[in-house]
Amino acid sequence: MSELGLNTISFAGRAASSSQFKTLYAEGMALVEETASYLDGQGRAASKVLPRMASVLYAAESMRLTTRLMQMASWLLLQRAVNNGEMTRDQVLSEKSKVRLDSFNVDRHAPGWLDLPESFRDLVERSLRLQNRVALLDREIYRPSEDPMPHDNENSVQAQLNLLKTAFNTN
Template identity: 50%
Template sequence: MTTTSGAKTISFAGHAANSPQFDALYSEGMSLVETTAAYLDGPGRSAARKLRAPAAALYAGESLALTTRLMQLASWLLLQRSLNTGEMSREQVMQERRKLALGQESRSAPSAADFAELPAAFRELLEQARRLEVRIRKLDESLMRDNLLPEAGAGNQVIAQIDLLQTAFGRR
């Protein structure tokens, strides 16, 4: 980022996406995909057979939503890594990014009783995926704001710096 006076500003989101923290996030995300696939194909399948009908239907729907969510998150992580390694240009990544549907689920909440009947390991995978999604969405929102929106306050360095600080501390 550069202001109209030529002064360089810091992109905290851009730095985070090229940092060891991103590498850890990438590893965590891919590991969760693998762990979830192994669970759903093995112990999860056995556990689902033992559920009552309402909980079994909930398990089927939640496992589909979980798989979809994880594929979206993995796609985002792969796009970011491709950008970081130079395999794709920023424009290519932005074009592919628009195809993703991060956090655009609109489903009704399950009953607490049916949800409680789901296997504990499955509920933990759901929670891990939710937490990962929250982190990725925050990083993505910051990156999208930095990459797509015109620089706020470009004519006023004080406003530009305040905007950067608000972004860094999650107050936007």
């Protein structure tokens, strides 16, 4: 590891216990609640009048959406437990192995996609953006200790800037 790596500040560790994490947590939990309310109310009514292809796609995507949000909520709850001293990092590492933050593919060109209600598609898009932010933070926080910093051939400044963008929800 270079000398630069020894003096680099871990923005991920700080972001995970900061007010930005609290904002991410609140955003994630609010999206879970909003989605549940939508799927149980307006979405249920809208799905009954969709064309057949869109109806099948709606059923599949709503399951993926729900699963994606539950996985993110699990991660956020685990991280909050660490931040509050309710769990150790090792306990979280054990538990978070059950959480999947990898992408659930969404085919925006699938037949029927544009027939789905716009509010449903918006929930899907927002959940994907949130999933990407959580996954990036997870990778930075729980990076294996044998590879604490990017390799010399990677742009460590750009990696830190990307992490900052994610932590502060900027584009």
